[in-house]
Amino acid sequence: MSDGPKTSSEPRTTRGRATRARIVERAAELIAAHGVDATSMDDVRAAAGASKSQLYHYFSDRDDLVEAAVARRCALVLDELTRTLGAVTTLAELERVLGEFVAFYEQHTMGCPIGTLASAVADRNEGARLRVAAAFDAWERLFADGIQRIRERGELRAEAPPQTLATALLASIEGGLLLSQTRRNAASLRIAVDAALRQIRAFAA
Amino acid sequence: MSDGPKTSSEPRTTRGRATRARIVERAAELIAAHGVDATSMDDVRAAAGASKSQLYHYFSDRDDLVEAAVARRCALVLDELTRTLGAVTTLAELERVLGEFVAFYEQHTMGCPIGTLASAVADRNEGARLRVAAAFDAWERLFADGIQRIRERGELRAEAPPQTLATALLASIEGGLLLSQTRRNAASLRIAVDAALRQIRAFAA
DNA sequence: GCCATGGTGGACCGCTTGGTCCAGTTGGTG
């Protein structure tokens, strides 16, 4: 489950693990800041204070490093999402969390950390694509589990379908973020999220 | 309204206009097929059967050509969308058109022609970003106008907000396409579009 | 028929890119 067959070599010493981790960490930061295509191996090398041979010692090629960095970034984002969504058990909490989410993007005009990776990687790096797909799955499950808890609590009727509602909510968020990023105006995101939320509320008991 | 201040020179002869158009056309095709970042000036040059000096005669730099190609691609896509959405006047027609839309993506796994451009260009080419934003606006308006016609026809109640519903529908489509493209499975798109449609149907008279 | 202007061909340039190679250092184990 750790990773694909492409990885050059797994570090065997403490120092090696630290070096590899430093490279992945810096690569993930650079990619998050400037995008996959605008991040070169040499940028990573410099930021990590490593040498060329180290990059190619731990990663078979650029795609391999990108995949690791994408996986790392997804893990970080999912940590944050789990922290805010993992404990949601009421409709009010879900609405509050999503409200804060939208409020954040009203102040920081940017794309979705995961969605941006998705379209940068989808048709070009199969390994990285799978990592992003897994991140979407995990995010969607956080929504689905939360909705299910709300339902079990009795706030939603039994026929409310958590999985479907979660998919629709995630799609609204991703689409809303793309529209808002392109328009440099968070209004679209707010409308999209409100619509998805209304859809859920339609199943209120 | 024609274009920005960056354009090197507008062709003054029939031959010049043909050459410029050929370059833009091929650039738009290559970008649609392989993405903005994977399309080099030399790829365009070869595909258009032109010389380097011609590219830089008609466009000040790569960004300028990308902007023109993006605008061209958006225009083509919008033509098609206008053809299918422009005449929608009933809920059933809207549902049919969207059903065909989803069906298409169930067979051809790919991203949204416009959405893909959006995220490739949003933070890197301001001129192109504005073209994509305008395309989103036009698409959204096609939806809004259609919903309004449906409402005026009496199929939707007076309080149905065409503009808001159009934004939510577009966001659902874009998000659904991104999820489906990443997952290589059109199920997410179908769910997202169904949800948006249900939202509209909720205002049925 | 001349000639200015717009259009064209393609060699050329400096730079960055992903990737290779090998000599040297480090550090855990027998």
Add this chain to the structure above:
DNA sequence: CACCAACTGGACCAAGCGGTCCACCATGGC
């Protein structure tokens, strides 16, 4: 403490990139 695999540094390379330059061709108004 010796050894060997793991690790490191960085010079080096070919290919591809965006972009420049200049000599040459086409054409329509005088």
